[in-house]
Amino acid sequence: MVSPVSIRDVATRAKVSVGTVSNVLNRPEVVAPATRDRVMGAIEELGFVRNDAARQLRSGTPRAIGLVVLDVGNPFFTDVARGVEDTASEAGHAVILCNSDESPQREARHVELLAEQRVHGVLITPVETDLAPVRRLRDRGMSVVLLDHPTTDPDLCSVAVDDRAGGELAVTHLLAEGYERIVMVNGPSRIHQARQRHEGAVDAVRKAGRDAGVLEELKVPALNVVSGQRAGEQLLARSTRPDAVFCANDLLALGVLQVLVRAGVRVPEDLAIVGYDDIDFAAAAAVPLTSVRQPRQLIGRTAAELVIAESMTPAEHEHRHVLFAPELVVRESSRRVPRTRRRTR
């Protein structure tokens, strides 16, 4: 079934030894042009394809990198993945994409698989804040880059965006617009980003000199649209509603928005919404969504570059911690509008 033509067949066909064929493949300049052409011809005729397994076994350098994300269904990660993929494929590496779905078990299984594949390195957004599993990877000799998860661990690279600053940006904006009863719809505190964004929100309240009571946290089990819808329903059912909602990511925000709009709540007049990530769909939502933007593709590219650099020169590589700054993109969903605004119900 598998391609049965090996380097040996090519050698026979071209009437040279296997070593020469190997040279043609890896150091074409050392072999005489005539021989080279002959070998190339044989490769073409036989449809020979290098066996990467054998190659890697001998040379010890793999050609794949692993990417473990929390949720492939989230366009944020998709955009990060695209950045990774671009950079990796330029360097001739394959990307093995794994989806941990926020489950430590799935994460562990995938990491195990990647270790067996002896990948060049692993880019991972860890499910748990506890980095022990990641460090074990590291100990097994693989380079690891933490994605979207800042750390000061000197043994690891990391690429992230300042989530605490992002949370602060969002809530400072809401307070400045005059919103007074803010609910933050947040993911489980197991997730690092969720905690950081909440801390930033709390910072904003404090720095504005407001009572801590203006900010309430509503936790949901996952950072996706369905959880957002659930949260929206809960908010609808309340006797006294908040006047603004800050969601830990855009998927939650879109879910909340959809439920509220359908129930006739006016956004932002009755209730403002701010999301996080600024995925492309945020701008195209029922009400264009204010959101905290992260340089998604850049995160992916940077992480891939780091892991490739590290595995090229493992010795002198010094681990870097890249932290990008988030940026608030204000759109209609959180703009205080004059009372005279036309209603679109």
Place this chain on the structure above:
Amino acid sequence: MVSPVSIRDVATRAKVSVGTVSNVLNRPEVVAPATRDRVMGAIEELGFVRNDAARQLRSGTPRAIGLVVLDVGNPFFTDVARGVEDTASEAGHAVILCNSDESPQREARHVELLAEQRVHGVLITPVETDLAPVRRLRDRGMSVVLLDHPTTDPDLCSVAVDDRAGGELAVTHLLAEGYERIVMVNGPSRIHQARQRHEGAVDAVRKAGRDAGVLEELKVPALNVVSGQRAGEQLLARSTRPDAVFCANDLLALGVLQVLVRAGVRVPEDLAIVGYDDIDFAAAAAVPLTSVRQPRQLIGRTAAELVIAESMTPAEHEHRHVLFAPELVVRESSRRVPRTRRRTR
């Protein structure tokens, strides 16, 4: 750098031969419990991880499958990928995700990489209608499943949704709702799905006994949000606008919708919009989008099952062509509103 502990080290440590260690790993039932425990202990202490490259080299059976999609940024493919990933990881396979970005060159490069990796099989949505590159893969001995691209080629499996029927569903619906000047915003005819959906649209017009002039095709270079926005701007600039737009996918539709809504065009009163794929964001759009639904995860799962099945029993495997039926999901964006001010029939 790479984990230096091999099966031989484990054998030494546990005072058994390498063969026995291999047995513990692969056929634990044939080795005596006492020995087994000793070996397991050694594996644990040494932190041994199997080297999949060596494994594959010897056994010939790889543990990865390749997935080549047109656009990872499109949630349709993300959902398909998730289906693939689920099934593959249940079977202990890694998924190597590649993004061809609708470019034949990128596709070729990725396919080459996958061939070198000797993946189990390749799930691919081909960029070109010409299947020659895919058939070459096949000839190199890899099982191939065409994704979202129907074929009758007896040497290949395929999993797809009936795009022609989908196009027909959409346009039949628009005609039934009384729309009379329909523009189909379509991708380049290089893309198979684009052509099929258009043919279905034409079918619908014909079957309804209408003049072919009610349907016009507006081609855009790619099936994404930006192209949709461009198309929306073009439509806006026209002196006589259509009263309905059918987009070849939801990303285009969201782009069109966004531009039109921002310009004050009422949807669906002034102009109806129908998309394709029914991605999750379609329901959460500015105006909830009517769309043609495809069983996205199921497509992925089915394809992965086929490729795994084929590589398990290559001999007696018979190639299947699975064709799912699309389903129209009607939402606000195309519902003729009860006789208010329009209704010019």
Place this chain on the structure above:
DNA sequence: CACCTGGGGTGAAACGATTTAACGCTGCCG
């Protein structure tokens, strides 16, 4: 007691590419 049986284990030969040290050829110089 000789013979068989079979569970439990061994050890060496693959797998296919890369790498390296050694080798043979050519042509130039002394």
Place this chain on the structure above:
DNA sequence: CGGCAGCGTTAAATCGTTTCACCCCAGGTG
């Protein structure tokens, strides 16, 4: 004419696993 450098090529060793033929020994059988 012999030696030697330089170049291209060869053959063999190697990577970590799996597989398979074979060995050893205890216990059962006739």
